[in-house]
Amino acid sequence: MEDLSQPAPNFDNPSPEGWEELPPPLPPLGILSSLNDQSLTNLASYGEYQQCPVGTVIIKEGEPQDRFFVVVVGKLSISALASGKEVPLSVAEVGECLGEVSLLEPGPASATVKVLEPATLWSMNLDNLRTYLSEHAGGGGALLMGMASCLSQRLRQANQLIAQHRVVPVETLPHGRERAITAENTPVQIGFFDRLKKSMGGGEKKVKISTEIKL
Numbered sequence: 001m002e003d004l005s006q007p008a009p010n011f012d013n014p015s016p017e018g019w020e021e022l023p024p025p026l027p028p029l030g031i032l033s034s035l036n037d038q039s040l041t042n043l044a045s046y047g048e049y050q051q052c053p054v055g056t057v058i059i060k061e062g063e064p065q066d067r068f069f070v071v072v073v074g075k076l077s078i079s080a081l082a083s084g085k086e087v088p089l090s091v092a093e094v095g096e097c098l099g100e101v102s103l104l105e106p107g108p109a110s111a112t113v114k115v116l117e118p119a120t121l122w123s124m125n126l127d128n129l130r131t132y133l134s135e136h137a138g139g140g141g142a143l144l145m146g147m148a149s150c151l152s153q154r155l156r157q158a159n160q161l162i163a164q165h166r167v168v169p170v171e172t173l174p175h176g177r178e179r180a181i182t183a184e185n186t187p188v189q190i191g192f193f194d195r196l197k198k199s200m201g202g203g204e205k206k207v208k209i210s211t212e213i214k215l
Contacts (some may be wrong), residue, residue: 020095023049030148039139047124059113066106069098074119
């Protein structure tokens with residue numbers, strides 16, 4: 001796995017002609033769509049850019065993960081293990097974010113992310129985020145709203161994946177409740193929802209996230 005802790009050399013070292021190549025600006029898409037140009041410039045200075053060749057593993061399922069990534073250039077694949085097999089989940093393109101749950105609650109990664117096309121990524125850790133929020137309240141508020149929207153989309157996608165992988169209704173349920181769901185890879189999905197609930201507000205009493213599919 002390539003060491004992504006070092007800054008991208010093309011962005012930090014001057015060229016033979018003496019010119020310094022600047023990194024591309026953060027894209028005003030997805031989680032960053034509510035930030036104006038100045039806010040995007042400010043945010044970029046609180047993180048790091050990395051250039052990654054095809055095949056680079058950015059995040060590996062099960063390994064410690066505490067960074068938040070934004071795809072600036074390129075394309076990445078996202079997959080996870082289910083019943084011992086690697087299951088493709090989605091493809092991340094320019095403007096999409098990765099690792100937002102682990103940023104709010106560092107822990108083992110729930111999926112593997114690998115570079116499909118030469119990519120430029122921007123990332124930040126929790127300390128960087130806290131500093132940015134304290135120094136840029138306006139941009140910080142827009143960023144947090146973008147994160148909340150991204151987490152909601154991830155939850156809907158997870159529900160769809162549960163429906164596609166041998167999900168069956170539970171027969172015995174309390175009166176008035178929607179039909180619940182279960183699957184062979186339930187422990188994996190439950191772990192995802194537990195982490196998501198904690199990152200969005202703490203314990204069970206503060207946040208309730210439904211894992212039901214209305215039929």
